[in-house]
Amino acid sequence: MNADVKVLDEFLRFPSISTDSASRGHVNDCADWLVERLQKSGLDVEKHPTKGHPVVLAKNKHIEGRKTVMIYGHYDVQPVDPLELWDHPPFEPHIAGDRIYARGSTDNKGQLLAHLLGVEKTLAAGKDLPVNLTFLFEGEEEIGSPNLEPFLEEHRDSLLCDVVAISDTGMVAPGVPTFTYGLRGIACLEVLLKGPSTDLHSGIYGGTVANPATAVAQLAASLHEVASGRVQIDGFYDAVVPLEDWERQAWSNLPLDDAEMISLTGVSTLYGEADYTSLERTWGRPTAEVNGIGAGYQGEGSKTVIPAEAMLKLSFRLVPDQDPSQILAAAKAHLKAVCPPGISLELKMGHDGKPYKVDPHNDFGKAAQRALQATFGKEPALIREGGSIPIVQSFKDVLGADTLLLGLALPDCRAHAPNENFSLENFAAGIQLNQNLLESLGSC
Numbered sequence: 001m002n003a004d005v006k007v008l009d010e011f012l013r014f015p016s017i018s019t020d021s022a023s024r025g026h027v028n029d030c031a032d033w034l035v036e037r038l039q040k041s042g043l044d045v046e047k048h049p050t051k052g053h054p055v056v057l058a059k060n061k062h063i064e065g066r067k068t069v070m071i072y073g074h075y076d077v078q079p080v081d082p083l084e085l086w087d088h089p090p091f092e093p094h095i096a097g098d099r100i101y102a103r104g105s106t107d108n109k110g111q112l113l114a115h116l117l118g119v120e121k122t123l124a125a126g127k128d129l130p131v132n133l134t135f136l137f138e139g140e141e142e143i144g145s146p147n148l149e150p151f152l153e154e155h156r157d158s159l160l161c162d163v164v165a166i167s168d169t170g171m172v173a174p175g176v177p178t179f180t181y182g183l184r185g186i187a188c189l190e191v192l193l194k195g196p197s198t199d200l201h202s203g204i205y206g207g208t209v210a211n212p213a214t215a216v217a218q219l220a221a222s223l224h225e226v227a228s229g230r231v232q233i234d235g236f237y238d239a240v241v242p243l244e245d246w247e248r249q250a251w252s253n254l255p256l257d258d259a260e261m262i263s264l265t266g267v268s269t270l271y272g273e274a275d276y277t278s279l280e281r282t283w284g285r286p287t288a289e290v291n292g293i294g295a296g297y298q299g300e301g302s303k304t305v306i307p308a309e310a311m312l313k314l315s316f317r318l319v320p321d322q323d324p325s326q327i328l329a330a331a332k333a334h335l336k337a338v339c340p341p342g343i344s345l346e347l348k349m350g351h352d353g354k355p356y357k358v359d360p361h362n363d364f365g366k367a368a369q370r371a372l373q374a375t376f377g378k379e380p381a382l383i384r385e386g387g388s389i390p391i392v393q394s395f396k397d398v399l400g401a402d403t404l405l406l407g408l409a410l411p412d413c414r415a416h417a418p419n420e421n422f423s424l425e426n427f428a429a430g431i432q433l434n435q436n437l438l439e440s441l442g443s444c
């Protein structure tokens with residue numbers, strides 16, 4: 001294990017699961033580890049408590065006249081269940097071939113650490129950084145960054161920067177440098193359906209009351225038209241900006257085709273909105289997904305019951321110029337209209353975040369692409385991504401800064417899933433990328 005991988009191994013051992021209140025102490029310990037590492041590199045470090053998990057800020061000496069670059073990352077991770085599907089314990093990093101396996105290895109600790117080590121190495125070599133640098137690391141990205149936008153507003157003056165850079169997205173294939181110029185937004189909704197005041201005998205009452213389990217299936221099924229794969233919520237597509245011809249053309253030449261998608265997902269055939277390729281559907285079109293559904297008897301054998309309640313968890317991925325609150329309002333109206341009589345709906349909003357898109361050809365975009373080219377020796381692919389990093393649009397809204405997304409995640413990294421892994425080759429490339437990026441942005 002080389003010295004850099006040893007540091008990664010240490011970082012990955014913190015079970016910093018932001019959604020799990022029992023892990024609060026571990027999340028905090030992970031923040032402390034970052035603070036110590038950053039201090040040792042010679043940066044000025046501040047740890048800021050929030051209502052949730054801490055924000056860690058680190059800066060070099062900012063000098064008038066230099067470009068100011070903020071590098072963002074998140075040290076929190078997703079939960080690990082189903083634990084039994086992991087080949088090795090998720091917080092005991094395991095190396096096999098070129099990959100390190102652990103929760104958070106790709107999303108986002110490995111990518112965050114590549115930047116930290118890049119800076120650390122520049123400073124350890126006695127060189128000055130070519131930019132004014134601010135590291136902003138948060139512990140709540142995986143729960144929608146609820147406290148970070150208020151933090152940006154509160155500390156706006158100290159966080160103002162020319163541009164933000166993040167490595168928390170993907171590469172289209174191994175060895176293919178990838179510049180991401182758009183992210184989908186997100187809007188989540190939890191639905192609780194209540195019918196009878198208690199579970200009922202389905203012989204005595206079946207036929208006289210609406211069944212919440214049936215109703216929840218009807219609500220879920222009402223979201224899409226099966227033949228076209230389109231979302232059937234009134235107004236859902238109204239604000240959608242169509243894909244541009246150049247991007248459809250560019251994406252059609254990428255080394256990520258339908259056969260690869262089938263093999264990555266394990267499905268027998270792909271399905272989605274008609275008239276779009278799978279890359280267009282995931283990167284440039286909005287979707288509605290059922291993330292969870294539940295009702296009724298799940299045990300062995302039959303139990304003749306009409307359950308009193310049912311639940312549904314939905315998320316919508318959004319593209320420019322869809323607005324999360326408008327989409328949630330439209331979804332609520334749709335669900336209420338479809339819900340059968342005698343069932344009441346309780347609707348609770350979850351995470352939300354606006355979609356993001358930037359011109360990949362502006363000066364900072366071109367500088368970032370030069371750094372990718374210098375690191376990987378190839379021209380970068382220009383893509384959008386289907387995932388969301390809600391704070392990115394807030395960087396624009398609050399700080400007025402565009403974000404450069406230079407991801408190092410491979411398509412089979414299994415982010416959020418069992419056996420998450422990060423390519424050690426990409427880890428090493430990421431360290432180099434950080435140095436090339438700061439050089440390149442410094443001379444912008």
Ligand code: BES
Pocket residue numbers: 107108141142143144168169170186351352353385386387388389390
């Ligand atoms: N790193 C991902 C975002 C991502 C994933 C971008 C794949 C591009 C491709 C991030 O950690 C994430 O998982 N975000 C959540 C946000 C949500 C919890 C508000 C997401 O996209 O589900």
Ligand code: ZN
Pocket residue numbers: 078107142415416
């Ligand atoms: Zn994630």
